[in-house]
Amino acid sequence: MGALCCKPEEIDFEGPVDLWHFYLLRSVGKGAFGKVRVVQHKKTKALYALKYINKARISKQRAVNNIIQERRLLEEIDSPFVCNLRFAFQDDENLFMVLDLMLGGDLRFHLDRLGCMKEEVVRFYVAEMALALGDLHKLGIVHRDIKPDNILLDEKGHAHLTDFNIAVHFTDRRPLTSVAGSMAYMAPEVLAKRGYFATVDWWSLGVVAYELLFGKRPYRGKTNSTLTQAILKDQVRFPENAEEIVSPEGLDCLRGFLQRDPKKRLGCPGTGGLEALKRHPWFREYDWDVLERKEATPPFEPDSKKANFDATHELEELLLEDNPLKARKRNPNLDLSELSADYRVMEQHFLPYDYLRQPRKSWFVLDESGTAASHGVSASGTSDPSTSSSGLGKVHAQAIRIDEQPMADLGMGTNSALSASVGAGGGRATPSARSRAHLTSTAQPVKTELLVALIHSPF
Template identity: 55%
Template sequence: MGVCCSEPVNFDGEVDLYHFDLHRAVGKGAFGKVRVVEHKRSKNLYALKYIDKARCIKQKAVANIVQERRLLEEIDHPFIVNLRYAFQDDENCFFVLDLMLGGDLRFHLERRGRLEEEYVRLWAAELSSALDYLRKQRIIHRDLKPDNILLDAEGHAHITDFNVAIHYSERRLHTSVAGSMAYMAPEILARQGYTWPVDWWSLGVVLWELLFHRRPFDGRNSERMTQAILNDSLKFPPNLSEYCSDTARDFVAGLLEKNPKLRLGCRSRSRGIDDIHSHPWFTGIDWVSLDAKGIQPGFVPDVKKANFDVSHELDEFLMVEKPLTHSKRKVNPDLEKMKPELRQLEEQFTIYDFTADKRMSYYPHNQPITTANHHEDSEVVTVLQSTTNTMLPTTTTMIDRSTAGSPMPDERAQPSMSLDIHDPKRMSIRQSV
């Protein structure tokens, strides 16, 4: 379905929805949908994620929408779904992102079962490259899972959905609980304070699930799952050789080390990514060629087929919800008369155009308030036990993941969340086992 506008478009002015032709819906999130769009001048295809302002305000999610918008402006990496444009109209905020036509890994897991080690190995290398980049940008994703890993048309893996991502500091440990429980690192659930190594744990859970078509730690309720992640040892399948090689097993086990100081890729700032590059599982990988997408994936999705739930457009066809249309903004809105949340969106969800604007960092300045010995190198570092720049628990207990970039499952896996896992009144997340 396409919606076109016949009025002339001012391509020299600020980017807005009139710069794009709207095509089919390919995903659905908490506050809107994701659809394919075509830039009218360049003819490039992108994914448009749009956020309904009223729904966003009702669910008290303005702060993390603004935070996602700012974090995405900082990021530009071959294995991340990158932001290309950002803008808003009176009803919606818009993210225009790289288009991923290959679907997400949850989609392929559900249709193929476990995936061949050859495929998983390359994706693991690509995701490792992306996570190391995020670490250097001082960003923790906090919600790495198959649903948030998208394939492009050639089969390369990309991280998406920065809905609960945050900055970190060497002087600060975070304590808020955010993400999807089955993929959370032990230090998050134990409330010990955490930083970037939690993403490498999540990568370990993802790789385990891709290789064995199940998760390493499961439970029928949140309490049992928490205890499993904190206390249970890894139990590989008895017929392991039928699933993967010994080097793959060693790599995944290294990521699923409960002590973040000993976790593969996190053992110190002096080794870090070198441990990943030198691991026997990645023998023969040219990392320069990898980052240039010069290594051909073994799994290439069939982009002639829909690698997503094809029902996303039915709501509009059945008039269940209002379809997205081009609309002119009110001229010179009076910010003083706006509700605080709308004003925050107006002022902080700013326009971005990758063809004209340089990417900038919003990295916060942190004030030290205490000290702790956090690193294995035995130096004393200053730490702030922080809940700033994080998503705090709300009465709804749940922050639905946004579907940035490409087709994603709708209600098939655990949504992203920020909650108190020990408060039963706040635990309304559906477990996916």
């Protein structure tokens, strides 16, 4: 008598989004609170980056409010130069945010490989990040952590801003005072604790541009104290061969970004804002309308045949993860009154989000005193409408589909880190011969050949 096969559970694509809607692919990153892996939507076939955050960990580190704030900010943003939020949901163990997937790696990864970058490449990244900051600042959002690690490239080479964990809303009526960010990229007014606005992002962009061009940052110190003093007092200096590497217009642009006085800083309102920056001689050859439509050809295209991320993330998931990620049903008997305060906050405020059904909205509006308050109104000013099922099956213009990529032989997984089996709802994947060499199960011994394949695999 033949063996019986269990019937795959049917996926409800009309219901709220959850992890069952996605194939789990490779692990590609790890942060302070969670991990990132590639996923594919089972219905639309679009690829995304899944950021998942362990609830117990963020509760222990008292970071729940930061995660809720990050998710709400991302729900508001829709910029071609940002890793936009597409879906959000949770299970009993994790919070999930599904973001635009960037296959080209972050600028830190490329900087470590290259040592420094050509002027035309850096100028392009600065221009696209300037447009990203323009979109954020219009919404009253300051990022506060602009650095190479948080700028990701797509497969064509366009730059996108990510990691909004310490981003906040700001108003022109009340300066921010908390010291936040990565110290080497912090603006002087942040370290001086005298209050600041979105002007700090332009300083950080200047530090990033300097670092990409010369392979080192403009201000350095062996201790936090000496670094702080350098940022507060030292004049910006360029390497002796700077004029051989960068044009006079490029050096002038860097000096403009690294002005200690925010009123004199390039990109800031005191110097004419983003529109004045666009007219700077360094960008004279750029058609900004073309840039905004992402129709300009990037001067650097990441190598799609190589992994543009640290392959050790995948190995760690495979070898060391005791509780590998998989779709799990929620506890049907969950009682909010029995949960801790942090868990209640997550249950009540980290609600499902689906960009196909729900409009972008701002949780923050200004009251008469100029204070930001949370009201949950839509970006158009109307109240949040009820969700509808219209739009299912559609994807946004920038979505990456698995059949459009040279990495179409991605290892797909469900219960294990790299499993050849795929769940119901989107058909069954048929891996190529090459991808089958990359697949394994957590119940099988890991062979040296597999590890080598993972390290050298483009995805």
